[in-house]
Amino acid sequence: MSKKILLMVLLVGLALLSFGKTKISVWQFMMDDTLSKQVKAQFEAANPDIELEIVQLSWATGFDRIVTSIAAGSAPDVIELGNTWLATFASQGVLRPVDDIVGKVKDDYVAWNFVEYQEKTWGFPWLLAPRAMYYNLELLDKAGLDPDNPPKTWIELLNASAKIDALGPDIYGVGLCVGELYSPYQEWFLPAVWGNMGHFVSPDLKKATLNSDPVIETANYYRSLSNYALLGKESELAEAFGQGKLGFFFAGPAYINNTQRDYPETIFDVTLIPKPRDHHGYHASFAGGEVLGISSQCENVEEAWSVIEFLLSEEVAMQITRTTGEVFPTKVGIEKDPWFESHPLHATFLEQNKYAVPFPPLAEANKIEQLFTNIVEEILLTDAQIEEILQKYNQQIQNLL
Amino acid sequence: MFILKLKNKYNLTTFVFLLPWIITFIIFSVYPIIFSFGISFTDYTGLSPEMNFVGLKNYFSLFKDEIFLKAMRNTFIFVIGTIPFTTVISILLAVLINSKMVRFKGLFKAGFFLPSVMSMVVISTIWRYIYSADGILNYLLQTIGIEKNTGWLASPDTALLSIMIMNVWAAIGYYTIIFLAGLQSIPEELYESASIDGASNTDKFFKITLPLIKPTLFFVIAINTIRSFQIFTEIFTMTGGGPLNSTQTIVHYLYLTGFRQFRMGYASAMAYILVIIILIITLIQQRVLRSEY
Numbered sequence: 001m002s003k004k005i006l007l008m009v010l011l012v013g014l015a016l017l018s019f020g021k022t023k024i025s026v027w028q029f030m031m032d033d034t035l036s037k038q039v040k041a042q043f044e045a046a047n048p049d050i051e052l053e054i055v056q057l058s059w060a061t062g063f064d065r066i067v068t069s070i071a072a073g074s075a076p077d078v079i080e081l082g083n084t085w086l087a088t089f090a091s092q093g094v095l096r097p098v099d100d101i102v103g104k105v106k107d108d109y110v111a112w113n114f115v116e117y118q119e120k121t122w123g124f125p126w127l128l129a130p131r132a133m134y135y136n137l138e139l140l141d142k143a144g145l146d147p148d149n150p151p152k153t154w155i156e157l158l159n160a161s162a163k164i165d166a167l168g169p170d171i172y173g174v175g176l177c178v179g180e181l182y183s184p185y186q187e188w189f190l191p192a193v194w195g196n197m198g199h200f201v202s203p204d205l206k207k208a209t210l211n212s213d214p215v216i217e218t219a220n221y222y223r224s225l226s227n228y229a230l231l232g233k234e235s236e237l238a239e240a241f242g243q244g245k246l247g248f249f250f251a252g253p254a255y256i257n258n259t260q261r262d263y264p265e266t267i268f269d270v271t272l273i274p275k276p277r278d279h280h281g282y283h284a285s286f287a288g289g290e291v292l293g294i295s296s297q298c299e300n301v302e303e304a305w306s307v308i309e310f311l312l313s314e315e316v317a318m319q320i321t322r323t324t325g326e327v328f329p330t331k332v333g334i335e336k337d338p339w340f341e342s343h344p345l346h347a348t349f350l351e352q353n354k355y356a357v358p359f360p361p362l363a364e365a366n367k368i369e370q371l372f373t374n375i376v377e378e379i380l381l382t383d384a385q386i387e388e389i390l391q392k393y394n395q396q397i398q399n400l401l
Numbered sequence: 402m403f404i405l406k407l408k409n410k411y412n413l414t415t416f417v418f419l420l421p422w423i424i425t426f427i428i429f430s431v432y433p434i435i436f437s438f439g440i441s442f443t444d445y446t447g448l449s450p451e452m453n454f455v456g457l458k459n460y461f462s463l464f465k466d467e468i469f470l471k472a473m474r475n476t477f478i479f480v481i482g483t484i485p486f487t488t489v490i491s492i493l494l495a496v497l498i499n500s501k502m503v504r505f506k507g508l509f510k511a512g513f514f515l516p517s518v519m520s521m522v523v524i525s526t527i528w529r530y531i532y533s534a535d536g537i538l539n540y541l542l543q544t545i546g547i548e549k550n551t552g553w554l555a556s557p558d559t560a561l562l563s564i565m566i567m568n569v570w571a572a573i574g575y576y577t578i579i580f581l582a583g584l585q586s587i588p589e590e591l592y593e594s595a596s597i598d599g600a601s602n603t604d605k606f607f608k609i610t611l612p613l614i615k616p617t618l619f620f621v622i623a624i625n626t627i628r629s630f631q632i633f634t635e636i637f638t639m640t641g642g643g644p645l646n647s648t649q650t651i652v653h654y655l656y657l658t659g660f661r662q663f664r665m666g667y668a669s670a671m672a673y674i675l676v677i678i679i680l681i682i683t684l685i686q687q688r689v690l691r692s693e694y
Contacts, residue, residue: 067660229553236535373643381551381644
């Protein structure tokens with residue numbers, strides 16, 4: 001009998017304890033199950049009043065789950081979003097502005113331009129994934145090029161690609177993405193436009209400028225590069241690169257570990273994306289990244305902020321870097337972390353990040369991104385006049401601004 | 402009347418056992434169907450709870466939307482281009498397996514049916530490798546001197562055709578088994594009588610087999626038509642509707658519009674256009690069936 005009473009008291013006590021906790025749910029893509037459990041345990045040990053629920057989303061369906069949960073009024077408290085999605089979500093009132101919180105950490109992190117929309121801050125930059133240029137040292141050598149001196153300008157890249165392409169029927173100079181959403185314009189067409197001091201939209205984000213000279217010049221260059229290019233999805237290009245069939249290709253840091261693991265015989269390096277000319281433009285790259293936002297449906301903002309502060313910390317963010325090798329913390333001075341000394345290829349991506357530009361904060365960014373994929377595919381896969389292509393899409397972008 | 406019927410003990414028991422399914426059907430099918438019909442007349446985004454009544458604007462806009470029209474065209478090409486091949490190959494395989502010449506029938510049946518039990522995502526992933534820029538297909542072409550620097554799915558000229566070929570390959574096993582069931586219901590005596598009368602194998606096929614499997618044939622065509630109009634997984638996994646919308650289909654564009662562009666009202670209007678198309682075609686097929694039997 002006494003055992004039963006003791007058990008009941010224990011159960012009631014546990015129930016009361018759990019009722020006393022505030023539950024914060026985080027939906028994210030970057031942490032796997034093991035890391036999520038580890039992070040949850042660490043956080044709850046330091047914050048006994050908060051129960052943390054971490055849900056891992058897949059890249060294939062995660063976005064749909066987020067949208068569905070928002071529509072159903074059951075959005076998680078903290079949401080990880082790709083930085084290109086932020087403006088769209090902010091414009092729809094899905095996220096809570098965080099200007100009242102940001103001041104506490106503004107100087108500690110970089111990439112605040114990821115989270116700004118209409119002069120407000122809508123989240124916290126969490127992880128960086130800039131793009132850089134991978135190159136095959138062996139192919140450069142075979143083509144009579146200096147493997148220690150990869151192309152730094154557009155013309156050098158074009159010439160090097162032509163020489164590598166001439167090595168054989170199944171060897172290609174450069175890989176350019178087509179046939180899927182996002183990668184065709186992110187790797188590398190739009191950054192090339194930025195590097196050529198061009199923009200597809202005016203600084204006030206009201207006028208489409210796709211038909212401007214720097215964009216036309218970039219598009220013409222891109223088409224000329226396609227003469228020596230393998231065209232395909234990013235994963236196909238990465239595979240061809242691993243098999244030693246590609247001289248150059250543009251991508252984020254995700255392929256470093258994969259290529260080293262799956263194709264140990266391929267000797268490759270990573271360098272800054274070439275700029276237009278020696279004395280013109282810069283080594284622009286696409287600033288991919290992940291941000292953490294607080295849902296407008298969140299009722300416990302203070303606790304949600306505690307979770308975000310923990311996730312942003314160098315300790316957690318570096319754990320993600322070490323586990324995935326795909327992203328880097330936004331913490332100021334992260335390049336001093338000893339991990340980067342033993343991972344020089346990843347360190348190059350951090351160097352490249354200095355030239356990384358995010359997609360402009362436009363409410364219709366998701367629609368414009370799809371148009372950009374079409375632009376690149378028309379340039380690479382059709383014979384249509386460059387000016388006509390750009391003029392046509394300039395009008396379509398203008399309609400969305 | 403319904404309540405009166407329920408008073409019958411047997412009917413009441415049946416109803417109680419059916420209740421879980423009925424409730425699930427109302428919540429997960431009837432309600433969404435009615436809700437999406439309602440929002441097809443609004444500018445609902447899915448992200449914001451706000452929605453304004455826009456009348457038939459979404460429906461009218463669809464017929465000015467170049468991508469939707471292209472998606473509709475591609476869907477029709479897909480349907481018209483795959484169904485005859487799937488049907489003919491399935492019948493021929495079924496006849497072949499059913500014939501006395503073929504041994505190890507079970508093995509063949511299992512082999513042909515295998516793609517039907519595999520996830521379409523897995524099938525699509527495997528075919529992506531076959532079609533990729535440096536994939537098996539391009540490698541084989543290279544051995545006979547044809548060079549191609551683009552994947553089959555990355556070229557607007559070949560992407561839709563490639564998916565159609567894969568779809569035919571994946572679908573024939575399932576329909577072969579259905580045709581086989583139809584063939585096995587034909588009495589053997591008919592063939593024996595025909596043989597005595599001196600009929601050739603071709604005569605037997607066109608005069609006995611084909612007329613007697615017509616119900617199966619119509620079933621296969623009807624089911625395949627509905628499935629083909631709803632093609633999504635292959636497109637989602639393999640091309641995302643590209644390149645240059647050359648593989649964009651109605652359901653995939655509906656998904657993109659609703660879940661990537663946040664135009665749920667517009668996407669719902671698209672869904673109802675698809676419902677009308679499928680309904681009309683199914684009615685035509687039913688009419689044809691009725692005239693035959």
